[in-house]
Amino acid sequence: MGESEESLRTKGVDVTVHAKPVAQIAAMPRPKTIGETHSLIKFCVDPATDLILGAALHTVDAQELVNLVALAMRASVTATELKDGIWTHPSTTEALNEVLAGPGR
Secondary structure, X not given: OEOOHHHHHHOOOOOEEEEEEHHHOOOOHHHHHHOOOOOEEEEEEOXXXXXXXXXXEEOOOOHHHHHHHHHHHHOXXXXXXXXXXXXXXXXXXXXXXXXXXXXXX
8 A cells, every 4th residue: 555665665755664574573473373374454644744755565464454554554653653552462553563673665
């Protein structure tokens, strides 16, 4: 949703990318339990405003994330605000804490 990293970079937009393979996200046990860890969660963030410009939510139970991230983008919720949220356990939303806390590139 939003714009892809490739699209943003092609336009010359400065972007910080926060991405993590689902297999490495400790807060997401369900993909490991059902053997569906071959996926990725990725956010493209404007380094100046901390707003989310795009997200790729390739994971089992992504439906838990799609509407939340879309709402955050429409309401100008920052990546830091999502990272610092307290999310239901166990849920896919807990990945926001871990993925957005990681180093960007």
